[in-house]
Amino acid sequence: MTFGATTAPRIANAADAAGLARVHVTSWHETYTGLVPDELLSTLSIEHRTTVWKRMLDDPSSFNGLRIFVSECRGEIVGFGSCGKQRAAILAAIGLDAEVEAIYVLRSSQGRGVGRALVRTMAADLFRRGHRGMSLWVLRENAKARRFYERLGGVVVAEKEERRAGGVLVEVAYGWRGLGPLMA
Numbered sequence: 001m002t003f004g005a006t007t008a009p010r011i012a013n014a015a016d017a018a019g020l021a022r023v024h025v026t027s028w029h030e031t032y033t034g035l036v037p038d039e040l041l042s043t044l045s046i047e048h049r050t051t052v053w054k055r056m057l058d059d060p061s062s063f064n065g066l067r068i069f070v071s072e073c074r075g076e077i078v079g080f081g082s083c084g085k086q087r088a089a090i091l092a093a094i095g096l097d098a099e100v101e102a103i104y105v106l107r108s109s110q111g112r113g114v115g116r117a118l119v120r121t122m123a124a125d126l127f128r129r130g131h132r133g134m135s136l137w138v139l140r141e142n143a144k145a146r147r148f149y150e151r152l153g154g155v156v157v158a159e160k161e162e163r164r165a166g167g168v169l170v171e172v173a174y175g176w177r178g179l180g181p182l183m184a
Contacts, residue, residue, distance in 0.1 A: 001005050006078060006114055009121040011123060012068040014057045015085035020070065020076035021049035026103040035141045037167040065129075066101065072136045079105035081118035083126055083134070088173070090158060091135045094176045098131035133177045140170040141174075149174040152180055 010018065025044045032041060035138040053068075060066045065139055071079040081103040086092040091099070100122055105114045136158065138145050154174030162169050176182055 006071055006073045006109065006112060006117075008073045009069040009079075009081070009129055012036060012057060012070045012080065014054060015068075016068075016070055016077060017053040017057055018046070018050045020053040020068070020080055021046045023077050023080055023104055023106055024053075024102075025132060027106055030107045031142065031145070032139070033105075035139060036169060037165050040164055055143050064101075067122075067125055069107075069118055071105070073109060078109040078164050079103075079114040079118055081122050083122040086132075086135065088135070088158075088167050091173060091175065094157065094175070096133040096135040096157070097128075098126040098134040100134060100136035101134065101172075115148060116152070119182055120184075123176075123179040127179045127183065132179060133175065134182075135173045135175040137171040140172050142161075146172070146174075 009025055011148055024044050028044055056063050056066060057068065060068070064087060066082050068080060068082045070077045071180065082097060082101045084101060086097050086099050088099070096150040100119070103115065103118055103122075105118070106133075123134065136149070136154075137160075138149065140146075140159070156172050157174040157175035158175075160171055
Protein backbone atom coordinates (compact mmCIF):
# COMPACT_ATOMS: atom_id res chain seq x y z
CA MET A 1 0.00 0.00 0.00
CA THR A 2 1.31 3.48 -0.80
CA PHE A 3 0.34 7.01 0.19
CA GLY A 4 1.29 8.99 -2.88
CA ALA A 5 4.91 7.97 -3.31
CA THR A 6 5.16 7.08 0.39
CA THR A 7 4.88 3.48 1.50
CA ALA A 8 2.68 2.32 4.35
CA PRO A 9 4.58 2.18 7.65
CA ARG A 10 6.60 -0.94 8.37
CA ILE A 11 8.48 -2.19 11.41
CA ALA A 12 11.99 -0.76 11.52
CA ASN A 13 15.03 -3.00 11.44
CA ALA A 14 18.73 -2.56 12.29
CA ALA A 15 19.51 -1.32 8.76
CA ASP A 16 17.22 1.67 9.40
CA ALA A 17 19.29 3.19 12.23
CA ALA A 18 21.07 5.84 10.12
CA GLY A 19 17.85 6.82 8.32
CA LEU A 20 16.00 7.13 11.63
CA ALA A 21 18.81 9.31 12.99
CA ARG A 22 18.73 11.56 9.92
CA VAL A 23 14.97 12.09 10.21
CA HIS A 24 15.19 12.53 13.98
CA VAL A 25 17.87 15.24 13.89
CA THR A 26 16.51 16.99 10.78
CA SER A 27 12.94 17.09 12.06
CA TRP A 28 14.08 18.43 15.43
CA HIS A 29 15.79 21.34 13.66
CA GLU A 30 12.79 21.88 11.36
CA THR A 31 10.27 21.74 14.20
CA TYR A 32 11.97 23.14 17.28
CA THR A 33 14.16 26.01 16.03
CA GLY A 34 12.84 29.01 17.92
CA LEU A 35 10.86 26.83 20.35
CA VAL A 36 13.71 25.29 22.35
CA PRO A 37 17.09 26.70 23.37
CA ASP A 38 19.61 26.73 20.50
CA GLU A 39 22.02 25.01 22.88
CA LEU A 40 19.77 21.94 22.91
CA LEU A 41 19.58 21.75 19.12
CA SER A 42 23.33 22.22 18.76
CA THR A 43 23.98 19.04 20.77
CA LEU A 44 22.13 16.83 18.27
CA SER A 45 24.20 14.70 15.93
CA ILE A 46 23.25 12.08 13.39
CA GLU A 47 26.20 9.93 14.47
CA HIS A 48 25.10 9.85 18.12
CA ARG A 49 21.43 9.25 17.23
CA THR A 50 22.47 6.41 14.89
CA THR A 51 24.19 4.70 17.82
CA VAL A 52 21.10 5.18 20.01
CA TRP A 53 18.74 3.85 17.32
CA LYS A 54 20.98 0.80 16.72
CA ARG A 55 20.85 0.00 20.43
CA MET A 56 17.05 0.32 20.48
CA LEU A 57 16.55 -1.76 17.34
CA ASP A 58 18.91 -4.48 18.58
CA ASP A 59 17.12 -4.91 21.92
CA PRO A 60 13.63 -3.36 22.03
CA SER A 61 12.73 -5.36 25.16
CA SER A 62 15.24 -3.23 27.09
CA PHE A 63 13.32 -0.15 25.97
CA ASN A 64 9.87 -0.80 27.40
CA GLY A 65 8.88 -3.18 24.58
CA LEU A 66 9.34 -0.30 22.16
CA ARG A 67 8.15 -0.92 18.61
CA ILE A 68 9.47 1.41 15.91
CA PHE A 69 7.77 2.03 12.56
CA VAL A 70 9.12 3.86 9.53
CA SER A 71 7.52 5.41 6.46
CA GLU A 72 9.55 5.69 3.27
CA CYS A 73 9.38 7.65 0.07
CA ARG A 74 11.44 6.39 -2.86
CA GLY A 75 13.48 4.18 -0.51
CA GLU A 76 14.33 6.95 1.99
CA ILE A 77 12.86 7.16 5.48
CA VAL A 78 10.71 10.31 5.72
CA GLY A 79 8.97 9.65 9.03
CA PHE A 80 8.93 7.35 12.02
CA GLY A 81 6.99 6.61 15.15
CA SER A 82 7.72 4.54 18.22
CA CYS A 83 5.27 3.16 20.74
CA GLY A 84 5.14 0.92 23.77
CA LYS A 85 3.87 0.47 27.28
CA GLN A 86 2.99 3.61 29.24
CA ARG A 87 5.89 4.97 31.31
CA ALA A 88 4.01 7.73 33.16
CA ALA A 89 2.13 6.40 36.19
CA ILE A 90 -0.20 9.42 36.21
CA LEU A 91 -1.35 8.58 32.66
CA ALA A 92 -1.59 4.85 33.27
CA ALA A 93 -3.81 5.61 36.27
CA ILE A 94 -6.40 7.23 34.00
CA GLY A 95 -6.52 4.29 31.58
CA LEU A 96 -3.88 5.37 29.07
CA ASP A 97 -1.86 2.17 29.28
CA ALA A 98 0.30 2.80 26.18
CA GLU A 99 2.19 5.67 24.70
CA VAL A 100 3.62 7.01 21.51
CA GLU A 101 7.15 7.84 22.58
CA ALA A 102 8.05 9.66 19.37
CA ILE A 103 6.57 10.61 16.03
CA TYR A 104 8.48 12.70 13.51
CA VAL A 105 7.87 13.42 9.84
CA LEU A 106 10.18 15.51 7.67
CA ARG A 107 8.60 18.83 6.77
CA SER A 108 8.77 17.94 3.05
CA SER A 109 6.51 14.93 3.70
CA GLN A 110 4.00 16.57 6.04
CA GLY A 111 0.43 16.98 4.84
CA ARG A 112 0.62 13.79 2.77
CA GLY A 113 -0.89 11.34 5.24
CA VAL A 114 2.43 10.06 6.60
CA GLY A 115 1.77 11.12 10.21
CA ARG A 116 -1.81 9.84 10.14
CA ALA A 117 -0.62 6.48 8.75
CA LEU A 118 2.02 6.20 11.47
CA VAL A 119 -0.55 6.94 14.20
CA ARG A 120 -2.99 4.43 12.68
CA THR A 121 -0.28 1.77 12.49
CA MET A 122 0.91 2.36 16.05
CA ALA A 123 -2.64 2.35 17.45
CA ALA A 124 -3.34 -0.98 15.72
CA ASP A 125 -0.07 -2.42 17.01
CA LEU A 126 -0.79 -1.31 20.57
CA PHE A 127 -4.33 -2.71 20.35
CA ARG A 128 -3.00 -6.09 19.16
CA ARG A 129 -0.66 -6.08 22.16
CA GLY A 130 -3.63 -5.66 24.50
CA HIS A 131 -3.56 -1.92 25.14
CA ARG A 132 -6.76 0.11 25.17
CA GLY A 133 -5.70 3.76 25.48
CA MET A 134 -2.65 5.79 24.57
CA SER A 135 -0.99 9.12 25.11
CA LEU A 136 1.87 11.19 23.81
CA TRP A 137 3.75 14.25 25.01
CA VAL A 138 4.20 17.31 22.81
CA LEU A 139 5.87 20.65 23.38
CA ARG A 140 3.14 23.10 24.42
CA GLU A 141 4.34 25.70 21.89
CA ASN A 142 4.28 23.22 18.97
CA ALA A 143 0.97 24.50 17.61
CA LYS A 144 1.11 22.57 14.33
CA ALA A 145 1.56 19.20 16.04
CA ARG A 146 -1.10 20.03 18.61
CA ARG A 147 -3.64 20.80 15.86
CA PHE A 148 -2.77 17.46 14.24
CA TYR A 149 -3.39 15.52 17.48
CA GLU A 150 -6.62 17.40 18.13
CA ARG A 151 -7.87 16.55 14.62
CA LEU A 152 -7.21 12.91 15.53
CA GLY A 153 -9.43 13.30 18.60
CA GLY A 154 -6.72 13.70 21.23
CA VAL A 155 -7.51 15.69 24.36
CA VAL A 156 -5.06 17.31 26.76
CA VAL A 157 -4.86 15.20 29.92
CA ALA A 158 -1.69 16.44 31.65
CA GLU A 159 1.11 18.99 31.58
CA LYS A 160 4.71 18.90 32.82
CA GLU A 161 7.81 21.08 32.93
CA GLU A 162 11.27 19.80 32.17
CA ARG A 163 14.57 21.65 32.55
CA ARG A 164 16.83 21.02 29.56
CA ALA A 165 19.85 22.80 28.12
CA GLY A 166 19.43 26.04 29.98
CA GLY A 167 15.69 26.36 29.60
CA VAL A 168 12.35 25.10 30.84
CA LEU A 169 10.28 23.17 28.34
CA VAL A 170 6.58 22.72 28.95
CA GLU A 171 4.94 19.65 27.46
CA VAL A 172 1.30 18.63 27.35
CA ALA A 173 0.04 15.08 27.12
CA TYR A 174 -2.66 14.20 24.64
CA GLY A 175 -4.71 11.12 25.38
CA TRP A 176 -7.04 8.76 23.57
CA ARG A 177 -9.09 6.52 25.86
CA GLY A 178 -9.95 4.21 22.99
CA LEU A 179 -7.73 3.11 20.11
CA GLY A 180 -10.56 2.15 17.75
CA PRO A 181 -11.13 5.58 16.19
CA LEU A 182 -7.37 5.95 15.54
CA MET A 183 -7.29 2.66 13.66
CA ALA A 184 -10.11 3.67 11.29
